Amino acid sequence: MRDAVPTVVVEENPDGAGAFVIVCDHASNRIPEEYKSFGFAEDALRTHIAWDPGALAVARLLSARLDAPLLWPDVSRLVLDCNRAPDASSLIVVESEGRPVPANRALDEEERVRRLDQIHTPYHDAIDVCLKRRLAAGLPTALIAVHSYTPVYFGKSRPWHVGIVFDEDRRMAGLLIRGLKADPALIVGVNEPYSPADQVYYTVSRHAGQWDLPAAMIEIRNDEIGNEAGQRDWADCLANLLVTATPGSLARRHAMV
Numbered sequence: 001m002r003d004a005v006p007t008v009v010v011e012e013n014p015d016g017a018g019a020f021v022i023v024c025d026h027a028s029n030r031i032p033e034e035y036k037s038f039g040f041a042e043d044a045l046r047t048h049i050a051w052d053p054g055a056l057a058v059a060r061l062l063s064a065r066l067d068a069p070l071l072w073p074d075v076s077r078l079v080l081d082c083n084r085a086p087d088a089s090s091l092i093v094v095e096s097e098g099r100p101v102p103a104n105r106a107l108d109e110e111e112r113v114r115r116l117d118q119i120h121t122p123y124h125d126a127i128d129v130c131l132k133r134r135l136a137a138g139l140p141t142a143l144i145a146v147h148s149y150t151p152v153y154f155g156k157s158r159p160w161h162v163g164i165v166f167d168e169d170r171r172m173a174g175l176l177i178r179g180l181k182a183d184p185a186l187i188v189g190v191n192e193p194y195s196p197a198d199q200v201y202y203t204v205s206r207h208a209g210q211w212d213l214p215a216a217m218i219e220i221r222n223d224e225i226g227n228e229a230g231q232r233d234w235a236d237c238l239a240n241l242l243v244t245a246t247p248g249s250l251a252r253r254h255a256m257v
């Protein structure tokens with residue numbers, strides 16, 4: 001970790017010189033000491049509403065394999081969701097999947113701003129710094145976000161093993177979707193189980209959009225990566241596809257001005 005980055009932001013392999021930067025917005029279910037008094041329920045912290053189980057392990061394996069910097073906030077999204085716009089109603093949830101989050105009830109504006117200042121701003125600043133440093137050094141850079149999702153949501157089973165979420169920029173998504181669909185055993189979600197319209201594309205859109213970087217968000221069903229073998233299989237599969245990216249697919253669409 002770099003000195004300037006506050007403790008809630010973790011940056012691993014910051015000098016990784018591969019062609020990718022990896023972010024894992026929902027890596028952690030930790031409640032930092034200063035937020036414990038709000039009374040986040042222990043049983044909720046063990047579920048997917050608090051974090052993306054398995055996602056950090058896959059992100060770390062990808063970071064190692066691709067020699068990629070990896071950034072993640074070491075705080076549960078129940079405190080604040082770093083993958084939401086600062087003015088989004090889902091930035092700090094009072095319920096998730098129908099389950100109340102009493103710890104966030106009746107927060108005042110001052111507390112909302114404090115969480116933005118302590119968590120959201122430093123995390124996104126750290127991603128900015130990382131990307132700017134790489135662009136200044138002339139390193140080709142694609143941004144990949146790693147998430148996981150629950151197999152059953154509001155009582156409904158989700159058939160996809162993996163989903164690729166993307167907006168109008170299909171450079172990375174196309175490569176991943178083509179590669180994943182080549183395996184007939186896999187059910188691949190194309191902007192499923194989420195799409196940018198669900199407000200889940202904030203981190204990628206903000207950072208890749210700013211520099212016109214190729215980007216995609218990878219969602220893995222969390223029962224696929226519930227143990228080390230699954231995490232390794234998925235990291236290998238995704239890394240094998242990502243390393244096939246060509247200089248053309250990694251190029252920014254417009255020159256830096």
Ligand SMILES: [Zn+2]
Nearest residue numbers: 026052147148
């Ligand atoms: Zn997530």
